[in-house]
Structures are given as C-alpha cells and as structure tokens.
Amino acid sequence: xxxxxxxxxxxxxxxxxxxxxxxxxxxxxxxxxxxxxxxxxxxxxxxxxxxxxxxxxxxxxxxxxxxxxxxxxxxxxxxxxxxxxxxxxxxxxxxxxxxxxxxxxxxxxxxxxxxxxxxxxxxxxxxxxxxxxxxxxxxxxxxxxxxxxxx
Amino acid sequence: xxxxxxxxxxxxxxxxxxxxxxxxxxxxxxxxxxxxxxxxxxxxxxxxxxxxxxxxxxxxxxxxxxxxxxxxxxxxxxxxxxxxxxxxxxxxxxxxxxxxxxxxxxxxxxxxxxxxxxxxxxxxxxxxxxxxxxxxxxxxxxxxxxxxxxx
DNA sequence: AACTATTATGTTATATTATAACATTCATTT
DNA sequence: AAATGAATGTTATAATATAACATAATAGTT
Ligand SMILES: [Zn+2]
Ligand SMILES: [Zn+2]
Ligand SMILES: [Zn+2]
Ligand SMILES: [Zn+2]
Numbered sequence: 001x002x003x004x005x006x007x008x009x010x011x012x013x014x015x016x017x018x019x020x021x022x023x024x025x026x027x028x029x030x031x032x033x034x035x036x037x038x039x040x041x042x043x044x045x046x047x048x049x050x051x052x053x054x055x056x057x058x059x060x061x062x063x064x065x066x067x068x069x070x071x072x073x074x075x076x077x078x079x080x081x082x083x084x085x086x087x088x089x090x091x092x093x094x095x096x097x098x099x100x101x102x103x104x105x106x107x108x109x110x111x112x113x114x115x116x117x118x119x120x121x122x123x124x125x126x127x128x129x130x131x132x133x134x135x136x137x138x139x140x141x142x143x144x145x146x147x148x149x150x151x
Numbered sequence: 152x153x154x155x156x157x158x159x160x161x162x163x164x165x166x167x168x169x170x171x172x173x174x175x176x177x178x179x180x181x182x183x184x185x186x187x188x189x190x191x192x193x194x195x196x197x198x199x200x201x202x203x204x205x206x207x208x209x210x211x212x213x214x215x216x217x218x219x220x221x222x223x224x225x226x227x228x229x230x231x232x233x234x235x236x237x238x239x240x241x242x243x244x245x246x247x248x249x250x251x252x253x254x255x256x257x258x259x260x261x262x263x264x265x266x267x268x269x270x271x272x273x274x275x276x277x278x279x280x281x282x283x284x285x286x287x288x289x290x291x292x293x294x295x296x297x298x299x300x301x302x
Numbered sequence: 303a304a305c306t307a308t309t310a311t312g313t314t315a316t317a318t319t320a321t322a323a324c325a326t327t328c329a330t331t332t
Numbered sequence: 333a334a335a336t337g338a339a340t341g342t343t344a345t346a347a348t349a350t351a352a353c354a355t356a357a358t359a360g361t362t
Binding site: 179181183184213214215217218221225239 | 309310311312313314319
Binding site for chain 1: 236237258269271276283288292295296297299
C-alpha cells in the first residue's frame, strides 16, 4: 500500500457532501449510514461487507448482516459507494453527484482502486452497444492490473 | 426468451472444438468436464453453479459443490466458458481460442448474453489505462440492458 | 506387470456472501 | 396523542464458494 491518492477529499468533506445530497433528495443519512460510509471511506482500498460488520460490532455488538447490507444498499442507491463485482467488495465514490458510467482500476498488488470517468470510454461503449442494437442501462467495467506506484 | 442467436455453433461443434484445443494444450476434457460444458452450452442464457450441480445430481447423486466448481475452474482457465461477475453466473464462450478482452451484453429481459469482441473497445481501454499509468491485466466489462429482440 | 508420479475426483466440512420475514423503534405528520 | 411510514433489530436461512484430506484413475518408468 503506497501513497494515498484517493484521499484528495477528506472523509469529513465527503460526509458533508453526502449530507447535502441527501437533503436535496429528501432522504436521510442516518447515524448508522454515516458510520458505514465513514468505515468505507477510511479504507483506501476496498472493503468487504463482513469486515464492515466486524467493525460495526466493535461499537455495537448487536450488529448483524442486514445492518450492514441495508446501509450498503442505501449508500449504493445514492451513489456514495460502489460495489466492485469482481471482488464482492465496496469502495467509496470519489465524486458522488457528478459521476455516471465510471470504471475502476484495481491494483492487485496494493489493492488500491482508482475510480475513473472517461467520455471516450462511455462513447465507445454506447456506440458498440448500438452496433449490436443493444440499449445499455448499466455498465460494469473493472480493470485489474498493476498501478503506477507498484510497477 | 426469443430466438437463439448464440447457437450459431452447435453444442457438438463446440465440444469438438474444445476437445481439439485441449489436445493441443495437453490437458484433458474429461467426461465430467464435458458434461458440465454441455450443460452450460445447452442453456442459451447464463447458468448458476448450483443449478448445474442440481443437473449433475440427476445423473450422479454424489455430485457436490467441488464437483462443479472444479470443472468450472478448468473450463474458465481454458476459455471454454466465462464467469459473469455481476450475476455470479457462467456462460459458454462463443469463440474459444480466438478471443481476448471480450465483453458481454446482458439482456435483463430475456436473460440472453451476447459475447462480443471489439478492437476499438480494447484500444480505448488500454489507452485510458495507460493515461492513468496503469498496466491492465484482466478486464471485466459487462453491459446490462435490453437487447434488440426485447426492445 | 509393478512402481511411481501426477492429475482428477470423491467426500466432509466449513467459509463467505447475501436475503427473507417478521418485530420493534423512531421520526414525522395529523 | 394517534397514526403513518421509514429505519433498525432480530432470527433464520439462502446462495455462493473453498479448504482439506481421501481415493481413484492415468500416464509414464522400471
Ligand atoms: Zn462514483
Ligand atoms: Zn498498486
Ligand atoms: Zn469467450
Ligand atoms: Zn432480450
């Protein structure tokens, strides 16, 4: 694990941003959801659901799988975190409210995950889908490899 | 489920092709592996591991999770099937031995999965990764939406 | 053929990931 | 305060996947 690239935004800033977005949407960033989001953001790489659960249990022994999965669902639904399908893991979103069609660069060495957006990628995917007469809805794009710091 | 697009190649042809590739590589397409591959190819959409297990049990009551997961591992390793990460499911490869950096168009209506290759997509992904100084190794690209037949 | 090494399969057990279903609590509105 | 709906608590279980060790089949080697 090398230097921290993902923490351009501090956890506090990210929480405030999330709070604002929730207010706009009329949904609630409850204490529990804040806690889960914080635990995810604290991690520079990805986090597994049951690791989160164990973290939660440190403060509240009664935490159980639904406790964490419900928060994860909420946080995903509103774009504060993303699920990495190829790892069954979760990462904080580096830019909620802005993003659309992001993709992930996953370093298998340091486990860091870089969230990226690219209009070029988006266009190519849309046009390729179009050639297949396919109307895309949701794109899962996860690229595993070696990051700069680890090469 | 609409017309069958994936069966441009018959199951028999696919099995023969797999056999040839295995011979070239000096690995064995055992009865069990053939059986599992056949079960996957019979399905036009995707298949779940435990559904496969149930299918296997019809002929051999002693089949157990490792029975199917080992075969799946073998078939994936040699490119005869692919895992769809966003579904925890498996599909037959429409063109083993040729492909590299394929992606999948997953219709959420008819559950059909179209495997595609595109040099354009590949190039864009490589170059975008490059801009991030990232050396890609393995790409997971799964596009969910509505296929032509279902739109 | 007997021996050996390797690969594949069988078997038992368990780990990991995720959801269903119902009860209770909390916040908001009336 | 009562009613409503949202969130959380709780119990149970479903779904996905692997570890570890035992046995069997296969392919070379003597
Ligand atoms: Zn994001
Ligand atoms: Zn790295
Ligand atoms: Zn393929
Ligand atoms: Zn369809």
